[in-house]
Amino acid sequence: MTTKTTSTVLAMIAAGGLMLAASQAAAHAKLVSANPAPDATVAAPKAISLKFSEKLEAKFSSFEIAKASGGAVPVKIKVAKGGMVIDGALAAPLAPGAYKVSWRVVTADAHRINGAYSFTVR
């Protein structure tokens, strides 16, 4: 190889490495699915379950649930075995109405992410 070809190849390898690093950095955990599902209208659930795309740090991963009109709903949070699911047990079935689930998690790669979604109890 000429020096020029060598440096071109090296530049291409470097660029590839950067792209790989960038795509890994962009691959933060996402909420994969939830029960009740976002925007769903359901019969009163006894529990709420959120599944993420990455393992969570249990100590720093939780969610809250509140009536759309304001009041927080007591929920007992537990990160399930395997570490990608947060289960929330409700002390009592939810009354009809709109609810908002606000989640905040820290993933195994130490990234902090949060989000929220709503569902309705018929």
Ligand SMILES: [Cu+2]
């Ligand atoms: Cu991340």
